[in-house]
Amino acid sequence: MLAKRIIACLDVRDRSVVKGVRFQSLERAGDPAELARRYNVEGIDEIVILDVTATVESRRAIAATVSAVAREIFIPLAVGGGIRSLDDAAAVIEAGADKVSINTAAIERPALIGEIAARYGSQAVVVAIDAKRQGGRFAVHVRSGRDAAGREAEEWAREAAERGAGEILLTSMDRDGTRAGFDCELTSAVARAVPIPVIASGGAGSFDDFVEVFTSGAADAALAASVFHYAESDVNALKQHLRARGIPVRI
Amino acid sequence: MIALVDYGAGNLASVCKALAVAGTEARIARDPGELADASGVIVPGVGHFQATAAIDDAWREGIVDRLGNGRPLFGICLGMQWLFEGSAEAPDQPGLGVLAGICTRLAGADESGVPLKVPHVGWNLITRCRQSRLLEGVPDTAYVYFTHSYAAPVTPETVAATVYGETFASAVERGQVWGVQFHPEKSGEAGLQILRNFVGFAESG
Numbered sequence: 319m320l321a322k323r324i325i326a327c328l329d330v331r332d333r334s335v336v337k338g339v340r341f342q343s344l345e346r347a348g349d350p351a352e353l354a355r356r357y358n359v360e361g362i363d364e365i366v367i368l369d370v371t372a373t374v375e376s377r378r379a380i381a382a383t384v385s386a387v388a389r390e391i392f393i394p395l396a397v398g399g400g401i402r403s404l405d406d407a408a409a410v411i412e413a414g415a416d417k418v419s420i421n422t423a424a425i426e427r428p429a430l431i432g433e434i435a436a437r438y439g440s441q442a443v444v445v446a447i448d449a450k451r452q453g454g455r456f457a458v459h460v461r462s463g464r465d466a467a468g469r470e471a472e473e474w475a476r477e478a479a480e481r482g483a484g485e486i487l488l489t490s491m492d493r494d495g496t497r498a499g500f501d502c503e504l505t506s507a508v509a510r511a512v513p514i515p516v517i518a519s520g521g522a523g524s525f526d527d528f529v530e531v532f533t534s535g536a537a538d539a540a541l542a543a544s545v546f547h548y549a550e551s552d553v554n555a556l557k558q559h560l561r562a563r564g565i566p567v568r569i
Numbered sequence: 570m571i572a573l574v575d576y577g578a579g580n581l582a583s584v585c586k587a588l589a590v591a592g593t594e595a596r597i598a599r600d601p602g603e604l605a606d607a608s609g610v611i612v613p614g615v616g617h618f619q620a621t622a623a624i625d626d627a628w629r630e631g632i633v634d635r636l637g638n639g640r641p642l643f644g645i646c647l648g649m650q651w652l653f654e655g656s657a658e659a660p661d662q663p664g665l666g667v668l669a670g671i672c673t674r675l676a677g678a679d680e681s682g683v684p685l686k687v688p689h690v691g692w693n694l695i696t697r698c699r700q701s702r703l704l705e706g707v708p709d710t711a712y713v714y715f716t717h718s719y720a721a722p723v724t725p726e727t728v729a730a731t732v733y734g735e736t737f738a739s740a741v742e743r744g745q746v747w748g749v750q751f752h753p754e755k756s757g758e759a760g761l762q763i764l765r766n767f768v769g770f771a772e773s774g
Contacts, residue, residue, distance in 0.1 A: 320685075320733055321692045321712060358757075363692055392587055394714060394755050416583060416755065438580070439616040441690065441716040484716070485690065515690050538691065568692040568712040 321568040322532045322560065323363040323539035324553060325517060328353055330383055331370045351386040358391045360553040363568055365391060366419065366541060369399030381413040388414025396444055407434045411442065419487055421446040422460040425467050425474065428481055435482035445478040447471055449504055450491040456504050463491050471504060472511040479512040486516045487541065493521025497545065500527055502535035509536040517541050525559040532565050571771050572598040572607035574628065578620035578647060579613045587754035591764035601631035609771030610635050614647030618656040618672070618719065621647065621664065629665065641745045641770040649741065649748030650721060658719050667746050670722045679734045688718040693731050695739040695751070701728035702770070703740060703747045706762045713739070713756035720750060745770070
């Protein structure tokens with residue numbers, strides 16, 4: 319049976335992992351390769367590296383981080399943050415990433431999805447969507463959540479899938495960093511709208527939050543950052559908890 | 570030295586990196602001439618079956634020649650599908666045909682008709698059907714990483730099968746030809762063990 323995936327997100331700035339309250343403050347949490355190695359040993363299913371600084375200067379730095387992490391783990395590795403072109407995608411894939419995550423650049427120029435998929439395959443393209451509840455809708459935001467994109471999460475996700483995205487990485491801006499649980503309404507709305515896997519992100523706190531997002535949230539995978547970095551949560555304990563509740567996981 | 574066929578479909582770098590950990594340096598072959606003295610051949614690949622058209626007659630000749638010399642052949646993901654007669658994904662594109670059968674699209678529904686997402690992405694179980702040297706050191710059931718929409722049928726050459734709504738061949742063996750539908754370079758320890766086993770085939774004899 320296909321397992322639900324637990325994915326660790328490393329928000330990286332200046333070669334160091336920072337705490338994942340991505341839309342607000344940042345604190346240092348450790349060396350990316352070391353954290354990746356620990357998560358791999360603990361049984362994580364995938365790693366996502368998010369380049370939080372995403373400036374022109376950080377492009378070279380992120381490739382070095384990607385290579386360092388790729389050397390340590392033999393599970394899928396996705397990289398995102400400031401990827402704006404096929405060349406940016408090529409650089410991180412050549413550095414060792416299996417998938418690239420594109421957000422702002424995909425909405426601004428949706429053809430980019432198909433371009434990366436044509437060169438590397440759809441399985442290499444993750445379209446990341448940041449959404450905030452606004453007037454009964456799930457409004458997509460870009461540029462690290464700063465600007466409203468004028469799109470709704472379900473319909474943009476559908477377009478992204480049609481253009482060749484392999485997966486959707488869906489972040490609830492309302493829940494991100496709060497540890498108050500995933501936004502399961504948002505997640506299930508998008509999961510039911512697209513024929514491709516949806517990775518839920520934003521709000522992971524307790525083990526039961528993961529149970530909920532895989533059941534009423536209909537997510538195929540769940541991503542968490544700060545809840546894992548400080549060794550408060552153990553991936554294996556989480557998976558045992560999920561398995562005990564009938565959720566298929568890779569143990 | 571093991572040669573990896575570069576026909577333009579897929580990330581060879583991660584396979585090379587995993588082979589390095591599995592204990593061998595591999596050469597990326599960009600044309601059939603580079604297969605000449607290979608100890609083993611790996612055909613990787615991701616994406617549409619049509620991409621295997623790039624494995625032209627010259628490549629086939631080189632690959633078949635290595636097989637004729639008793640050298641092992643390993644197909645990974647699209648590479649495994651190519652070992653069969655073909656795929657419904659590109660009906661006019663013949664595969665190598667050393668394995669009987671045609672790959673077909675995953676139905677995307679389970680026994681009760683509940684829809685399943687296609688492509689099949691993530692960690693799923695392979696279950697050993699019969700003994701195979703490719704699976705030595707791998708538990709009878711093991712999680713490995715899949716990402717595909719088409720799959721090979723279960724035939725006598727199937728050594729491990731996977732269930733995703735339907736049952737399909739996840740690992741195959743016929744003589745010196747092996748194949749896996751999943752990505753051994755992305756499947757943690759089980760995947761590395763499978764690569765080590767193939768490295769062993771290439772190094773012996």
